[in-house]
Amino acid sequence: MFTDLQQKKVLITGSTKGIGLAAAVAFARQGALVGINSRQKDEAAQDAIAQMEATGARFEYFARDLSTSEGCAALIEDFTKAFGGMDVLVNNAGGLGIRAGLESLDDAAFDLVMDLNLRSAIMTTKYAMPHLKASAATSGTTASVISTGSIAGREGGGLGASLYGGTKAMLHNLHRNWVKEFTKDNVRFNIVSPGTIDTVFHADKSEELRAKIAGSIPMGRFGTSEECAPTFLFLASHATSGYITGQVIDINGGQMCP
Ligand code: NAD
Numbered sequence: 001m002f003t004d005l006q007q008k009k010v011l012i013t014g015s016t017k018g019i020g021l022a023a024a025v026a027f028a029r030q031g032a033l034v035g036i037n038s039r040q041k042d043e044a045a046q047d048a049i050a051q052m053e054a055t056g057a058r059f060e061y062f063a064r065d066l067s068t069s070e071g072c073a074a075l076i077e078d079f080t081k082a083f084g085g086m087d088v089l090v091n092n093a094g095g096l097g098i099r100a101g102l103e104s105l106d107d108a109a110f111d112l113v114m115d116l117n118l119r120s121a122i123m124t125t126k127y128a129m130p131h132l133k134a135s136a137a138t139s140g141t142t143a144s145v146i147s148t149g150s151i152a153g154r155e156g157g158g159l160g161a162s163l164y165g166g167t168k169a170m171l172h173n174l175h176r177n178w179v180k181e182f183t184k185d186n187v188r189f190n191i192v193s194p195g196t197i198d199t200v201f202h203a204d205k206s207e208e209l210r211a212k213i214a215g216s217i218p219m220g221r222f223g224t225s226e227e228c229a230p231t232f233l234f235l236a237s238h239a240t241s242g243y244i245t246g247q248v249i250d251i252n253g254g255q256m257c258p
Pocket of ligand 1: 037067
């Protein structure tokens, strides 16, 4: 179905676990050339590398900390040197950072969450743009930027996650602006907005809280990373989504229907 993804050069940030890793494996299975990334080559990265090797696809792992602008620039440099360009960028690196109420937030918490969720996506996209524009011009189709937003960016986030929800809302809105700036260059921008997906993101929650959350979802359960992956393929493929840009696609089992 996504045959035009074969040999496409796809960089997925924050992809040694969870949603990013499932997307990376899915792209690899479509015959894409995939770059995976995390801050450091830890146990999760080794495991992700093994999973990518099992697909038989060509891929590279890059250790870069995307909460720094230098790390973002270096990742784009690494990827484009290794693959000779870029057709698809998936900004997936991100996370809660800290769970704390407004009155206990300080500058360190602010910087942590902003850098992890916003600096990472903004600076990585900035440095990727020349390569994505070149890809679209050469192919005569479109290049694609997909960022992982969140249900928290739509409804505010859980208690203590105001900064996280705020960064995701801003990410959704940044895309709307970039559509205005870069559609003339045939670069598309879309958001994948997960609801509650069963990854280490929720490792701090008790069984009781997990059951309560599951009960609030019409489908009665958390989603899986594998259930998110096909939407990244859809939004990356010009054949399936060439006229779709500036959209937020929710994957949430009915948890919120905006
Ligand atoms: P995860 O913790 O399982 O994976 C996060 C990945 O990002 C890991 O590979 C980690 O090594 C990498 N990473 C973290 N900090 C990084 C940094 N500074 N530089 C480079 N890489 C870094 O998380 P997940 O649940 O798969 O979440 C992935 C994305 O989905 C995040 O943007 C998250 O905000 C978003 N999201 C998750 C959920 C959910 O319920 N799991 C819901 C909505 C949105």
